[in-house]
Amino acid sequence: MESPTRARLSGTIAAAVAALIAVGGASFARASVGPAEQIGTFALLGGSPKIVSKFWAVMGGGLASTLKVRQFPIGSTTAILNYDVEMQRTIHMVVIRDDFATFAHLHPDFNTTTGTFSQSFTKQANHRYYVYADTTPHGIGQQVFRFTMESDGPVSAMKPSLVPSAPSATAGPYTVALEKTTLAANTPQSLDLTVDENGQPAHDLGSYLGAPAHFVFINTSSLAYVHIHPMVRNGNTNAKGPMKMNMTGVGPLMELHVPALPAGTYKLWIQFRGGSYKLYTAPFTIAAQ
Numbered sequence: 436m437e438s439p440t441r442a443r444l445s446g447t448i449a450a451a452v453a454a455l456i457a458v459g460g461a462s463f464a465r466a467s468v469g470p471a472e473q474i475g476t477f478a479l480l481g482g483s484p485k486i487v488s489k490f491w492a493v494m495g496g497g498l499a500s501t502l503k504v505r506q507f508p509i510g511s512t513t514a515i516l517n518y519d520v521e522m523q524r525t526i527h528m529v530v531i532r533d534d535f536a537t538f539a540h541l542h543p544d545f546n547t548t549t550g551t552f553s554q555s556f557t558k559q560a561n562h563r564y565y566v567y568a569d570t571t572p573h574g575i576g577q578q579v580f581r582f583t584m585e586s587d588g589p590v591s592a593m594k595p596s597l598v599p600s601a602p603s604a605t606a607g608p609y610t611v612a613l614e615k616t617t618l619a620a621n622t623p624q625s626l627d628l629t630v631d632e633n634g635q636p637a638h639d640l641g642s643y644l645g646a647p648a649h650f651v652f653i654n655t656s657s658l659a660y661v662h663i664h665p666m667v668r669n670g671n672t673n674a675k676g677p678m679k680m681n682m683t684g685v686g687p688l689m690e691l692h693v694p695a696l697p698a699g700t701y702k703l704w705i706q707f708r709g710g711s712y713k714l715y716t717a718p719f720t721i722a723a724q
């Protein structure tokens with residue numbers, strides 16, 4: 436499992452004041468921002484909430500905004516300041532459009548004084564967005580909360596396809612192939628992933644955030660979140676032995692240990708690094724039945 440990272444806020448006081456004035460003016464002019472502050476819904480499949488996570492969005496020009504997350508121990512008004520680094524970051528923020536057509540994996544800045552994470556994000560009109568904050572507060576373990584950014588304009592009636600996708604997808608020069616896209620529900624299982632280039636196993640993959648690939652599953656009904664990492668399959672790696680979890684080794688043949696998924700349809704995004712350190716994302720639709 437994992438989560439995310441760090442931050443910095445910089446700038447002169449004059450710039451900060453100017454930005455506050457600009458942002459304040461813009462937010463008064465825009466009524467579609469939604470509630471000033473939301474309490475997150477716990478979203479990590481198989482986990483339980485041990486903190487309170489708060490979210491708000493500061494509107495910028497057009498559809499641009501700065502997303503803010505601040506988290507608290509239950510019953511406390513003192514923000515959590517101490518986060519573990521998981522997968523090279525203190526926070527992983529995942530932002531998904533309401534029709535599951537877009538996916539962003541972001542790493543907000545962290546203000547170590549206020550405990551506030553900040554991330555700029557520009558949405559598209561006529562869509563809600565689901566925002567997931569995936570963190571590991573020190574001593575608590577992984578916590579994931581979901582928030583909703585309201586739509587600017589009427590929400591599009593476009594409905595996503597919930598039919599399992601073909602098991603292979605194209606991402607840049609790569610063919611990303613899953614062993615299958617229909618899984619047994621409520622059953623832990625392994626799932627093979629192969630990344631080919633020009634009909635051969637890809638030879639130029641790199642590690643991304645400390646793993647050979649990242650899998651984010653979102654249940655299209657409950658909106659539950661799962662973020663897991665494959666290991667590179669034996670014989671295809673410089674790992675020390677077949678039983679050793681090889682998270683940082685990289686190779687085109689991978690195996691994912693999928694936890695028991697409740698029955699339903701899941702949107703899955705697989706991210707990996709290709710040649711020249713370029714990041715690729717391959718989307719799938721998975722049925723658990």
Ligand SMILES: [Cu+2]
Nearest residue numbers: 437522649662
């Ligand atoms: Cu990951």
